[in-house]
Amino acid sequence: MANPNYTQLLTSLREQNQLSLLGHIQRGIEKEGLRCEPNGHLSQAPHPQALGSALTHPSITTDYSESLLEFITPVFDNAKDTLKFMHDLHQYSYQNMGDELIWPASMPCIIDGEESIPIAQYGYSNIGQLKHAYRHGLWHRYGRTMQAIAGIHYNLSMPDALWPLMYKEENQSEANAEQLKDFISAKYFGLIRNFRRNSWLLSYLFGASPAVCSSFLDGEQHDLKTFKEHTLYLPYATSLRMSDLGYQNNAQAELIVCYNSLENYVETLSEAITQPVAAYEAIGMQEENGQYKQLNTSLLQIENEYYSDIRPKRIGNGDEKPLQALANHGVEYIEVRCTDINPFLTLGMDETHIHFLDVFLTHCLFADSPNINNAEYREIKANQHASVMQGRDPELTLSQNGESIGLRQWGSNLLAELATLATSMDEAAGNQQYSNALAQQQAKLEDDSLTPSAQYLAKMKAEDLEFAQLTLQLAQQRAAEFKQPLNKELNKQMQRQAKESLMQQAEIEAGDQIDFASFLKQYLTR
Incomplete structure (x- = not known):
C-alpha cells in the first residue's frame, strides 16, 4: 500500500536511472555514554587527557556532564562504516580510561546525590x-540529574543530487540556487512535521529505558512503581528517558515552537531566547566569586536548550550561531534525538535500526506534510507521552486526527505504507536490508516481548536483578569486547588527533582578546 x-x-527516479541515490543517504551518529566506576557509581574523574580536548576534538567530547562522554562519527553513506568508526572510538577510549566503564544504558548509573554529577569543563x-x-544554567533551571541521561542522536541528509530531481518532479521546471535552497529547507521541515506526527512509533519499537535506578530521582515526586529496593519502573513504559523525569521545572511546557516553516521556527525560538522569566531572573547571573550561574535570564539561554525529539541543523560559518546559520543558509541536515541506547547491542544501536530509521525518515520526507495547528500540536504531545509511559499496553489507544x-x-498501518519505499531502497542498495528491517519492526508490533523495553524488564525479573546490577553486568560485557587491542596504526592516528586537539585548545585560550563578560555580551547580541 504505497x-x-x-x-x-x-517511478521517475527509476526511469532516469537515479534510484541509486536512495542508496547513498548521508548519516552520522552522536552517541553519549556515562563513565562509571567498576562498582557502577558515577565517575568523579575528569575527562581523560589521553582522549584529547573535549572542546576541540572532532570525535570524542563530553555532553552536559564531565562524566558524559560523547562520540561523534563523520558523515558516511552506509551503516556499516558508521558503526565501524563508532566501534573504533569506543575501543580507543577504553584503552585510555583505566578501569572505568562506559554505562551502556540511557538512564544513569548509581548517583550519590545531585552534587556528585560533575559539570563539564572546557x-x-x-x-x-x-x-x-x-x-551551570541547565543545573540551576532543571537540576543536575538530567545532565546524566544519555542517548543517541542520528543525523541524516539526502544526497545533493536528489534535490534538483525532486524539485523538477514537483515544479516541472529547473531550480536556481536560491529556489533550491528554499525548497530543501521546506522539504526538511515537512520531514520534521511528519516525524513528530509518527515518532511515538520509534519509542515503542526502540525505547530501551522502562526502568531507572532510584538514586536518579533521590526522593523526588514521581508516579513510578517499585520493582526492587533500588529500582523504579512502569510496567508498559518504553522510554522514560523521553519523559520529563529528572527535570525540576516545566518552564518549557508551554513553549510552542513552530515547525511549519524555517521562518516560523527561527522566529519562535528567537523569541524564547529573549523572553524574560521571573524565576530565572530570581536565580541571578553570577555567584559572589564571579562564576556565571547562567548565560541570561530568558526562557532559553541558547537554541540548544529547547528539548525536541528532532532538530533542523546547519553547520555555521565562523561565528554564526545555530539559528543564524539556519536563517542565512537553510537546513543542511536533520538530527533525530529520541533514540535510547539499547544495552543489549554492542554500540547501543545496530545496522537494522539504522536501516529502519532511513526508511522511516525518507518516508517522512517524501510524504505530504500539512502544517501543524495548535490542536494537532497538543495531539502530538499527548501521543508521544502515552507511548513513552505506557506504549506496550495492549489496550493503549492514541489520537489520529481526533x-x-x-x-x-x-x-502496522504505517509500516504497510513504508513497504514499497523499502523495496525501492532495497533495489538501490542491491540487497534486502530495508525490507528486512521493516519485517523485524512488524514482528515487534505483533509481539511486544521483542521490544528492548520488554526485554530489559524480563531480564531483570528472570535474574532477580536491580536495574543497576543488570546494567553493570552488561557494561562489563561491553568492556570485554572493547578492550581487544586496537589496530596499531589506527591507535597512533587517534593518539595524534588527541594531542592535536589539546594544542588547538591551548591556541584558542592564548588567542582570546577580550574578557569573558564582554565576549558573552557580544555572543548574546549577535
Whole structure:
C-alpha cells in the first residue's frame, strides 16, 4: 500500500536511472555514554587527557556532564562504516580510561546525590567558559540529574543530487540556487512535521529505558512503581528517558515552537531566547566569586536548550550561531534525538535500526506534510507521552486526527505504507536490508516481548536483578569486547588527533582578546 503521493517520484527516479541515490543517504551518529566506576557509581574523574580536548576534538567530547562522554562519527553513506568508526572510538577510549566503564544504558548509573554529577569543563577560553556557564544554567533551571541521561542522536541528509530531481518532479521546471535552497529547507521541515506526527512509533519499537535506578530521582515526586529496593519502573513504559523525569521545572511546557516553516521556527525560538522569566531572573547571573550561574535570564539561554525529539541543523560559518546559520543558509541536515541506547547491542544501536530509521525518515520526507495547528500540536504531545509511559499496553489507544486508534494498529498501518519505499531502497542498495528491517519492526508490533523495553524488564525479573546490577553486568560485557587491542596504526592516528586537539585548545585560550563578560555580551547580541 504505497503512499500514492510519492509513487510517481520513485517511478521517475527509476526511469532516469537515479534510484541509486536512495542508496547513498548521508548519516552520522552522536552517541553519549556515562563513565562509571567498576562498582557502577558515577565517575568523579575528569575527562581523560589521553582522549584529547573535549572542546576541540572532532570525535570524542563530553555532553552536559564531565562524566558524559560523547562520540561523534563523520558523515558516511552506509551503516556499516558508521558503526565501524563508532566501534573504533569506543575501543580507543577504553584503552585510555583505566578501569572505568562506559554505562551502556540511557538512564544513569548509581548517583550519590545531585552534587556528585560533575559539570563539564572546557578550559578557560571564552568559548570554553561559555559552554561551562551554559551547563551551570541547565543545573540551576532543571537540576543536575538530567545532565546524566544519555542517548543517541542520528543525523541524516539526502544526497545533493536528489534535490534538483525532486524539485523538477514537483515544479516541472529547473531550480536556481536560491529556489533550491528554499525548497530543501521546506522539504526538511515537512520531514520534521511528519516525524513528530509518527515518532511515538520509534519509542515503542526502540525505547530501551522502562526502568531507572532510584538514586536518579533521590526522593523526588514521581508516579513510578517499585520493582526492587533500588529500582523504579512502569510496567508498559518504553522510554522514560523521553519523559520529563529528572527535570525540576516545566518552564518549557508551554513553549510552542513552530515547525511549519524555517521562518516560523527561527522566529519562535528567537523569541524564547529573549523572553524574560521571573524565576530565572530570581536565580541571578553570577555567584559572589564571579562564576556565571547562567548565560541570561530568558526562557532559553541558547537554541540548544529547547528539548525536541528532532532538530533542523546547519553547520555555521565562523561565528554564526545555530539559528543564524539556519536563517542565512537553510537546513543542511536533520538530527533525530529520541533514540535510547539499547544495552543489549554492542554500540547501543545496530545496522537494522539504522536501516529502519532511513526508511522511516525518507518516508517522512517524501510524504505530504500539512502544517501543524495548535490542536494537532497538543495531539502530538499527548501521543508521544502515552507511548513513552505506557506504549506496550495492549489496550493503549492514541489520537489520529481526533479519532481514537490502537497504537499497534496505527503502527502496522504505517509500516504497510513504508513497504514499497523499502523495496525501492532495497533495489538501490542491491540487497534486502530495508525490507528486512521493516519485517523485524512488524514482528515487534505483533509481539511486544521483542521490544528492548520488554526485554530489559524480563531480564531483570528472570535474574532477580536491580536495574543497576543488570546494567553493570552488561557494561562489563561491553568492556570485554572493547578492550581487544586496537589496530596499531589506527591507535597512533587517534593518539595524534588527541594531542592535536589539546594544542588547538591551548591556541584558542592564548588567542582570546577580550574578557569573558564582554565576549558573552557580544555572543548574546549577535
